[in-house]
Amino acid sequence: MFHVNMCLEYTQTVGEIISTYCREVRLLGLRLLGLISLSLGLEEDYIEKVLGEQEQHMAVNYYPQCPEPDLTYGLPKHTDPNAITILLQDPKVSGLQVLKDGNHWIAVNPRPNALVINLGDQLQALSNGAYKSVWHRAVVNAAQERMSVASFLCPCNSSVIGPAPSLVAHGDAPVYRSYTYDEYYKKFWSRNLDQEHCLELFRSSQLH
Numbered sequence: 001m002f003h004v005n006m007c008l009e010y011t012q013t014v015g016e017i018i019s020t021y022c023r024e025v026r027l028l029g030l031r032l033l034g035l036i037s038l039s040l041g042l043e044e045d046y047i048e049k050v051l052g053e054q055e056q057h058m059a060v061n062y063y064p065q066c067p068e069p070d071l072t073y074g075l076p077k078h079t080d081p082n083a084i085t086i087l088l089q090d091p092k093v094s095g096l097q098v099l100k101d102g103n104h105w106i107a108v109n110p111r112p113n114a115l116v117i118n119l120g121d122q123l124q125a126l127s128n129g130a131y132k133s134v135w136h137r138a139v140v141n142a143a144q145e146r147m148s149v150a151s152f153l154c155p156c157n158s159s160v161i162g163p164a165p166s167l168v169a170h171g172d173a174p175v176y177r178s179y180t181y182d183e184y185y186k187k188f189w190s191r192n193l194d195q196e197h198c199l200e201l202f203r204s205s206q207l208h
């Protein structure tokens with residue numbers, strides 16, 4: 001479990017607090033990418049180098065109370081198209097769910113002082129499928145509104161993503177072909193979020 005140590009003085013403006021948060025979240029993300037690289041037997045900076053000059057996006061999600069929560073979702077089922085997402089949950093209200101074994105949804109309830117780390121599609125591709133970009137969604141509830149803050153570390157648009165060569169060097173076939181993040185991102189947003197996993201369209205056996 002990772003903790004972000006932030007000493008925020010009350011004299012800071014909201015802008016300063018957000019910018020400190022963004023910087024700390026980026027450092028945490030890069031540290032995690034380093035550890036993930038090592039876990040795959042790659043150089044510590046392998047993934048960071050492939051992703052290039054990374055962009056960072058932040059989404060502040062607001063889910064109002066919903067009188068009929070069974071009829072809708074706050075966010076429909078999706079995977080994150082980027083590399084890694086660091087999610088700050090509302091400390092008091094649950095809503096995030098992940099799909100387990102393809103057939104049942106489990107709640108990821110907030111824990112004090114914890115962040116949720118979500119691996120995105122690009123880590124699944126780079127690791128040749130060893131790491132999975134999990135399906136997740138956000139449900140709403142009738143009693144309480146909810147907020148979450150998602151920070152997305154994204155590859156630069158021109159970076160070329162594909163299975164790391166050393167992971168396919170010993171007879172393992174590459175599961176995915178190489179593509180630019182620009183190509184992936186456009187394909188991802190040209191479809192509905194809850195369609196088949198977008199990476200399926202980038203399998204090395206797929207004709208394109």
Ligand SMILES: O=C(O)CCC(=O)C(=O)O
Nearest residue numbers: 059061095096138148150
């Ligand atoms: O609100 C949540 O817990 C999930 C947010 C999310 O998955 C996203 O912004 O991509």
Ligand SMILES: [Fe+2]
Nearest residue numbers: 078079080136
């Ligand atoms: Fe997401």
